[in-house]
Amino acid sequence: MxxxxxxxxxxxxxxxxxxxxxxPITLASLVICMVILLLAPFGIFQYLQIYQPDLLADQAMMTVVLLGGSIFFLYAWLFLFQNFVDWAMxxxxxxxxxxxxxxxxxxxxxxxxxxxxxxxxxxxxxxxxxxxxxxxxxxxxxxxxxxxxxxxxxxxxxxxxxxxxxxxxxxxxxxxxxxxxxxxxxxxxxx
Amino acid sequence: MPLAWLLLVWLVLIAILFIMSFLTLLVYLRFGLFGLSTYGSTLLFLIVSAIMLGFIIQYLINVDWSQTVNPLSPFMAFFEV
The missing domain is CATH 2.30.29 (PH-domain like)
Structure with missing residues:
Protein backbone atom coordinates (compact mmCIF):
# COMPACT_ATOMS: atom_id res chain seq x y z
CA MET A 1 0.00 0.00 0.00
CA PRO A 24 -16.25 14.15 -2.19
CA ILE A 25 -19.12 16.18 -3.67
CA THR A 26 -17.83 15.13 -7.12
CA LEU A 27 -19.08 11.64 -6.29
CA ALA A 28 -22.60 12.90 -5.60
CA SER A 29 -24.07 12.41 -9.08
CA LEU A 30 -22.61 8.90 -9.30
CA VAL A 31 -23.90 7.99 -5.85
CA ILE A 32 -27.40 9.28 -6.60
CA CYS A 33 -27.59 7.31 -9.86
CA MET A 34 -26.25 4.19 -8.22
CA VAL A 35 -28.60 4.41 -5.25
CA ILE A 36 -31.51 4.55 -7.71
CA LEU A 37 -30.09 1.55 -9.57
CA LEU A 38 -29.46 -0.39 -6.36
CA LEU A 39 -32.98 0.26 -5.10
CA ALA A 40 -34.54 -0.63 -8.47
CA PRO A 41 -34.63 -4.42 -7.87
CA PHE A 42 -36.35 -3.88 -4.52
CA GLY A 43 -38.80 -1.43 -6.09
CA ILE A 44 -39.65 -3.87 -8.88
CA PHE A 45 -40.09 -6.65 -6.34
CA GLN A 46 -42.50 -4.50 -4.33
CA TYR A 47 -44.40 -3.60 -7.50
CA LEU A 48 -44.77 -7.26 -8.41
CA GLN A 49 -45.89 -8.12 -4.88
CA ILE A 50 -48.64 -5.52 -5.04
CA TYR A 51 -49.78 -5.69 -8.69
CA GLN A 52 -48.75 -9.18 -9.81
CA PRO A 53 -48.96 -11.36 -6.67
CA ASP A 54 -49.83 -14.44 -8.78
CA LEU A 55 -46.46 -14.17 -10.47
CA LEU A 56 -44.54 -14.36 -7.22
CA ALA A 57 -46.81 -17.08 -5.81
CA ASP A 58 -45.21 -19.45 -8.32
CA GLN A 59 -41.90 -20.55 -6.77
CA ALA A 60 -40.23 -20.93 -10.17
CA MET A 61 -41.01 -17.34 -11.21
CA MET A 62 -40.06 -16.03 -7.79
CA THR A 63 -36.68 -17.76 -8.20
CA VAL A 64 -36.21 -16.20 -11.63
CA VAL A 65 -37.02 -12.75 -10.23
CA LEU A 66 -34.62 -13.21 -7.31
CA LEU A 67 -31.79 -14.53 -9.48
CA GLY A 68 -32.12 -11.62 -11.91
CA GLY A 69 -32.54 -9.01 -9.18
CA SER A 70 -29.58 -10.25 -7.13
CA ILE A 71 -27.21 -10.30 -10.10
CA PHE A 72 -28.31 -6.81 -11.10
CA PHE A 73 -27.78 -5.50 -7.55
CA LEU A 74 -24.35 -7.14 -7.14
CA TYR A 75 -23.02 -5.84 -10.45
CA ALA A 76 -24.34 -2.36 -9.73
CA TRP A 77 -22.70 -2.48 -6.31
CA LEU A 78 -19.40 -3.57 -7.87
CA PHE A 79 -19.64 -0.80 -10.45
CA LEU A 80 -20.17 1.77 -7.68
CA PHE A 81 -17.18 0.40 -5.76
CA GLN A 82 -14.94 0.48 -8.83
CA ASN A 83 -15.81 4.11 -9.46
CA PHE A 84 -15.13 4.89 -5.80
CA VAL A 85 -11.74 3.17 -6.07
CA ASP A 86 -10.96 5.24 -9.16
CA TRP A 87 -11.79 8.40 -7.18
CA ALA A 88 -9.89 7.30 -4.07
CA MET A 89 -6.71 6.40 -5.93
CA MET B 1 -36.69 -24.37 -19.64
CA PRO B 2 -35.43 -26.23 -16.55
CA LEU B 3 -34.87 -23.89 -13.64
CA ALA B 4 -31.44 -25.42 -13.09
CA TRP B 5 -30.21 -23.81 -16.35
CA LEU B 6 -30.93 -20.39 -14.94
CA LEU B 7 -29.02 -21.35 -11.80
CA LEU B 8 -26.04 -22.29 -13.99
CA VAL B 9 -26.19 -18.93 -15.76
CA TRP B 10 -26.41 -17.22 -12.39
CA LEU B 11 -23.41 -19.17 -11.08
CA VAL B 12 -21.33 -18.21 -14.13
CA LEU B 13 -22.22 -14.55 -13.62
CA ILE B 14 -21.37 -14.82 -9.92
CA ALA B 15 -18.00 -16.39 -10.83
CA ILE B 16 -17.26 -13.46 -13.17
CA LEU B 17 -18.33 -11.08 -10.40
CA PHE B 18 -15.94 -12.77 -7.97
CA ILE B 19 -13.05 -12.44 -10.39
CA MET B 20 -13.78 -8.75 -11.06
CA SER B 21 -14.21 -8.05 -7.34
CA PHE B 22 -10.97 -9.86 -6.54
CA LEU B 23 -9.04 -7.87 -9.13
CA THR B 24 -10.55 -4.59 -7.95
CA LEU B 25 -9.69 -5.33 -4.33
CA LEU B 26 -6.21 -6.49 -5.28
CA VAL B 27 -5.44 -3.23 -7.08
CA TYR B 28 -7.07 -1.12 -4.36
CA LEU B 29 -5.28 -2.76 -1.45
CA ARG B 30 -1.97 -2.96 -3.27
CA PHE B 31 -1.79 0.58 -4.61
CA GLY B 32 -4.30 2.45 -2.48
CA LEU B 33 -3.51 4.88 0.30
CA PHE B 34 -2.83 3.24 3.65
CA GLY B 35 -5.53 4.27 6.08
CA LEU B 36 -8.93 3.79 7.65
CA SER B 37 -10.85 4.92 4.58
CA THR B 38 -9.29 2.23 2.41
CA TYR B 39 -9.94 -0.57 4.85
CA GLY B 40 -13.36 0.78 5.78
CA SER B 41 -14.59 1.05 2.20
CA THR B 42 -13.23 -2.43 1.41
CA LEU B 43 -15.03 -3.89 4.42
CA LEU B 44 -18.26 -2.11 3.50
CA PHE B 45 -18.11 -3.50 -0.04
CA LEU B 46 -17.44 -7.04 1.20
CA ILE B 47 -20.08 -6.94 3.93
CA VAL B 48 -22.89 -5.69 1.68
CA SER B 49 -21.95 -8.22 -1.02
CA ALA B 50 -21.82 -11.03 1.53
CA ILE B 51 -25.19 -10.09 3.02
CA MET B 52 -26.86 -10.04 -0.39
CA LEU B 53 -25.28 -13.35 -1.37
CA GLY B 54 -26.20 -14.86 1.99
CA PHE B 55 -29.88 -13.98 1.61
CA ILE B 56 -30.04 -15.33 -1.92
CA ILE B 57 -28.22 -18.56 -1.12
CA GLN B 58 -30.51 -19.15 1.87
CA TYR B 59 -33.49 -18.92 -0.47
CA LEU B 60 -31.91 -20.95 -3.28
CA ILE B 61 -31.14 -23.90 -0.97
CA ASN B 62 -34.88 -24.59 -0.63
CA VAL B 63 -35.78 -24.31 -4.32
CA ASP B 64 -36.90 -27.33 -6.32
CA TRP B 65 -34.54 -27.10 -9.32
CA SER B 66 -36.34 -29.80 -11.32
CA GLN B 67 -39.17 -27.35 -12.07
CA THR B 68 -39.51 -25.81 -15.49
CA VAL B 69 -40.16 -22.17 -16.15
CA ASN B 70 -40.79 -19.84 -19.04
CA PRO B 71 -38.94 -16.66 -18.05
CA LEU B 72 -40.75 -14.74 -20.78
CA SER B 73 -44.25 -15.68 -19.61
CA PRO B 74 -44.85 -12.40 -17.69
CA PHE B 75 -44.02 -10.45 -20.85
CA MET B 76 -46.22 -12.67 -23.05
CA ALA B 77 -49.24 -11.48 -21.04
CA PHE B 78 -48.78 -8.05 -22.65
CA PHE B 79 -49.35 -9.53 -26.11
CA GLU B 80 -52.39 -11.64 -25.25
CA VAL B 81 -55.64 -10.36 -26.73
Missing amino acids: FHLDHLPNPIPGEKLIYCLRRH DLWIVTNKRILNIEQQGLFGRTASELRIYRIQDVTSSVNGFFHTMFDFGDVEIQTAGERLRFLFEQVPHPNKVAKMIVELAEIDRQAHLDEAVEEIATGEAA
Missing part, protein backbone atom coordinates in the same frame (compact mmCIF):
# COMPACT_ATOMS: atom_id res chain seq x y z
CA PHE A 2 0.95 3.62 -0.41
CA HIS A 3 2.13 5.10 2.90
CA LEU A 4 2.20 8.86 3.39
CA ASP A 5 4.95 8.39 5.98
CA HIS A 6 7.14 6.58 3.46
CA LEU A 7 6.88 8.32 0.13
CA PRO A 8 8.90 6.88 -2.75
CA ASN A 9 12.40 8.35 -3.26
CA PRO A 10 12.38 10.32 0.01
CA ILE A 11 14.25 13.61 0.19
CA PRO A 12 16.06 14.62 3.41
CA GLY A 13 14.03 17.11 5.42
CA GLU A 14 10.84 16.36 3.51
CA LYS A 15 7.55 16.96 5.33
CA LEU A 16 4.03 16.19 4.14
CA ILE A 17 1.89 19.32 3.70
CA TYR A 18 -1.21 18.13 1.83
CA CYS A 19 -2.64 14.87 0.59
CA LEU A 20 -5.47 15.88 -1.71
CA ARG A 21 -8.25 14.10 -3.55
CA ARG A 22 -11.14 15.42 -5.58
CA HIS A 23 -13.81 16.89 -3.33
CA ASP A 90 -6.29 9.80 -7.64
CA LEU A 91 -3.99 11.65 -5.28
CA TRP A 92 -2.09 14.91 -5.25
CA ILE A 93 0.57 14.98 -2.54
CA VAL A 94 2.29 18.22 -1.63
CA THR A 95 5.40 18.17 0.53
CA ASN A 96 7.80 20.99 1.30
CA LYS A 97 10.17 19.60 -1.38
CA ARG A 98 8.01 18.20 -4.19
CA ILE A 99 4.59 17.50 -5.60
CA LEU A 100 3.43 14.00 -6.45
CA ASN A 101 0.58 13.46 -8.89
CA ILE A 102 -0.84 9.94 -8.88
CA GLU A 103 -3.66 9.23 -11.29
CA GLN A 104 -5.53 5.97 -11.63
CA GLN A 105 -6.80 5.27 -15.14
CA GLY A 106 -9.29 2.44 -15.12
CA LEU A 107 -8.37 -0.58 -13.06
CA PHE A 108 -4.98 -1.44 -14.53
CA GLY A 109 -3.56 1.95 -15.46
CA ARG A 110 -1.68 4.28 -13.13
CA THR A 111 0.37 7.38 -13.82
CA ALA A 112 2.71 8.89 -11.22
CA SER A 113 4.45 12.22 -11.79
CA GLU A 114 6.81 14.07 -9.52
CA LEU A 115 7.82 17.71 -9.56
CA ARG A 116 10.49 19.36 -7.46
CA ILE A 117 8.82 22.33 -5.89
CA TYR A 118 11.59 24.83 -6.66
CA ARG A 119 10.89 24.33 -10.39
CA ILE A 120 7.40 25.80 -10.10
CA GLN A 121 7.03 28.97 -12.09
CA ASP A 122 3.38 29.84 -11.74
CA VAL A 123 0.35 28.61 -9.76
CA THR A 124 -3.25 29.41 -10.71
CA SER A 125 -6.38 28.42 -8.79
CA SER A 126 -9.88 28.55 -10.24
CA VAL A 127 -13.33 28.03 -8.76
CA ASN A 128 -16.09 28.08 -11.39
CA GLY A 129 -19.72 27.20 -10.86
CA PHE A 130 -22.44 27.34 -8.23
CA PHE A 131 -21.62 24.11 -6.38
CA HIS A 132 -17.89 24.76 -6.70
CA THR A 133 -18.36 28.14 -5.02
CA MET A 134 -20.72 26.84 -2.33
CA PHE A 135 -18.48 23.93 -1.39
CA ASP A 136 -15.17 25.71 -2.18
CA PHE A 137 -13.55 23.29 -4.56
CA GLY A 138 -11.85 23.80 -7.90
CA ASP A 139 -8.69 23.38 -9.94
CA VAL A 140 -5.10 24.31 -9.20
CA GLU A 141 -2.87 24.62 -12.23
CA ILE A 142 0.89 24.56 -11.76
CA GLN A 143 3.24 25.73 -14.50
CA THR A 144 6.68 24.20 -14.25
CA ALA A 145 10.10 24.45 -15.73
CA GLY A 146 10.36 20.67 -15.91
CA GLU A 147 9.77 18.08 -18.61
CA ARG A 148 6.08 18.04 -17.82
CA LEU A 149 5.03 21.63 -18.26
CA ARG A 150 1.81 21.58 -16.30
CA PHE A 151 0.39 19.85 -13.25
CA LEU A 152 -3.33 20.05 -12.68
CA PHE A 153 -5.06 19.40 -9.38
CA GLU A 154 -8.65 18.69 -10.37
CA GLN A 155 -11.62 19.70 -8.22
CA VAL A 156 -9.68 19.74 -4.95
CA PRO A 157 -11.02 21.36 -1.77
CA HIS A 158 -9.88 24.92 -0.92
CA PRO A 159 -7.91 25.53 -4.13
CA ASN A 160 -7.00 29.13 -3.23
CA LYS A 161 -5.46 28.04 0.05
CA VAL A 162 -3.59 25.18 -1.67
CA ALA A 163 -2.27 27.49 -4.41
CA LYS A 164 -1.07 30.03 -1.86
CA MET A 165 0.71 27.34 0.15
CA ILE A 166 2.44 25.95 -2.93
CA VAL A 167 3.67 29.40 -3.91
CA GLU A 168 5.08 29.94 -0.41
CA LEU A 169 6.73 26.52 -0.40
CA ALA A 170 8.24 27.16 -3.83
CA GLU A 171 9.71 30.46 -2.64
CA ILE A 172 11.22 28.85 0.45
CA ASP A 173 12.68 25.93 -1.51
CA ARG A 174 14.09 28.20 -4.24
CA GLN A 175 15.74 30.37 -1.58
CA ALA A 176 17.18 27.27 0.10
CA HIS A 177 18.60 26.10 -3.27
CA LEU A 178 20.06 29.56 -3.90
CA ASP A 179 21.68 29.60 -0.47
CA GLU A 180 23.15 26.15 -1.11
CA ALA A 181 24.52 27.22 -4.48
CA VAL A 182 26.08 30.38 -2.99
CA GLU A 183 27.64 28.33 -0.20
CA GLU A 184 29.07 25.83 -2.69
CA ILE A 185 30.58 28.61 -4.75
CA ALA A 186 32.05 30.23 -1.62
CA THR A 187 33.47 26.88 -0.46
CA GLY A 188 34.92 26.26 -3.93
CA GLU A 189 36.58 29.65 -4.02
CA ALA A 190 37.99 29.17 -0.52
CA ALA A 191 39.47 25.84 -1.56
